[in-house]
Amino acid sequence: MAHVNIFDTTLRDGEQSPGVNLNGLEKLEIAKQLERLGVDIMEAGFPASSKNEFDSVKTIAQTIRTSSVTGLARAKKSDIDTAWEALNYAAEPRLHIFLATSPIHMTHKLKKTPEEVIETAVEMVSYARERFPQVEWSAEDACRSDLDFLATIIERVIDAGATVINLPDTVGYTTPEEYGFLFRYMRENVPNIDRVSLSAHCHDDLGMAVANSLAAIENGATQVEGTINGIGERAGNASLEEIAVALKIRGDKLPYTTNLVLHELKRTSDMVSKFTGMKVPGNKAVVGANAFAHESGIHQDGVLKNASTYEIITPELVGVKANNLVLGKHSGRHAFKDRTIALGYDLTEAQISEGFKQFKLLTDKKKEVTDDDLFTILVDLQTKN
Numbered sequence: 001m002a003h004v005n006i007f008d009t010t011l012r013d014g015e016q017s018p019g020v021n022l023n024g025l026e027k028l029e030i031a032k033q034l035e036r037l038g039v040d041i042m043e044a045g046f047p048a049s050s051k052n053e054f055d056s057v058k059t060i061a062q063t064i065r066t067s068s069v070t071g072l073a074r075a076k077k078s079d080i081d082t083a084w085e086a087l088n089y090a091a092e093p094r095l096h097i098f099l100a101t102s103p104i105h106m107t108h109k110l111k112k113t114p115e116e117v118i119e120t121a122v123e124m125v126s127y128a129r130e131r132f133p134q135v136e137w138s139a140e141d142a143c144r145s146d147l148d149f150l151a152t153i154i155e156r157v158i159d160a161g162a163t164v165i166n167l168p169d170t171v172g173y174t175t176p177e178e179y180g181f182l183f184r185y186m187r188e189n190v191p192n193i194d195r196v197s198l199s200a201h202c203h204d205d206l207g208m209a210v211a212n213s214l215a216a217i218e219n220g221a222t223q224v225e226g227t228i229n230g231i232g233e234r235a236g237n238a239s240l241e242e243i244a245v246a247l248k249i250r251g252d253k254l255p256y257t258t259n260l261v262l263h264e265l266k267r268t269s270d271m272v273s274k275f276t277g278m279k280v281p282g283n284k285a286v287v288g289a290n291a292f293a294h295e296s297g298i299h300q301d302g303v304l305k306n307a308s309t310y311e312i313i314t315p316e317l318v319g320v321k322a323n324n325l326v327l328g329k330h331s332g333r334h335a336f337k338d339r340t341i342a343l344g345y346d347l348t349e350a351q352i353s354e355g356f357k358q359f360k361l362l363t364d365k366k367k368e369v370t371d372d373d374l375f376t377i378l379v380d381l382q383t384k385n
Ligand code: KIV
Pocket: 013, 072, 098, 138, 140, 141, 166, 168, 169, 170, 171, 201, 203
């Protein structure tokens, strides 16, 4: 079976969701959880965008060992230099440079001719390769770009040293058939395309981001980009949990493997939802509260007789567990510790002791301590240590 690399951009494109502003500690916890989830690449942020962003990308690069860590840069030497300063600590640093290629963006935003865009892209990719072992180049607004121009610029940036070419549907405009064709076209018309990995990056403005991503995979994409819970600019990005579970459940039609540890999905979704403040709708596929609930009598009867009557995904596959343990004043240190692990934390014994003290104080005020209460305690602990 062919393999697809998972590129998570929850901490960059996801954080571009209106109203979301993660602090460094929250970003670090999410990064650690993404590593446990098994993402191949995580985009930790946009280092040149602010001092705080730089610091949190650097900390993530210093901490994460088994996923490659990348950061976004405009096609500018100063952005590339700043990104290198933050990312050179990573086990496998990479850079993600983007430059728009559609007539709309080149004319109105960049105010550059197509030739100037090619020149800038080539110059910046080769500059980046003097430092980074892996450089991804994104043709922003690829789906509204001229196909022949796109093929030409891709050929040139590959010669300049790009190792991954991303074709983003920046405005969520394309259909699955069109997006699949774009990948096929580039594979057939760019002579040096076999030297790189082709990546899909879809937005959900028309609700087709996941379907488009799957179409790209079927047409030669070997990397797929998205976010947990599908958060991101405007209507968001493709939901990684939906893509990964679709590949697992429909392996008959979509014979591709990923490195994701699927039973970490629910925990990752909960953490991202909590820290971003973006609630997951109950009916959200794979991780919504109702994804495994059955309301009608006929469905309940069927599921009780055999779950496969109305469930194509088992709750266990994505880490949904019936948790009957209610944390309250009678709960002990063991139950407290288990719950912190279930929430995705890997605390030291000293942190557990301190957290347990705070937990006990809270049980004097509240009958039941919820996961939200625990997250508050856990964030407080991380701030102190
Ligand atoms: O959607 C987009 O085009 C992007 C680029 C920066 C890759 O997020």
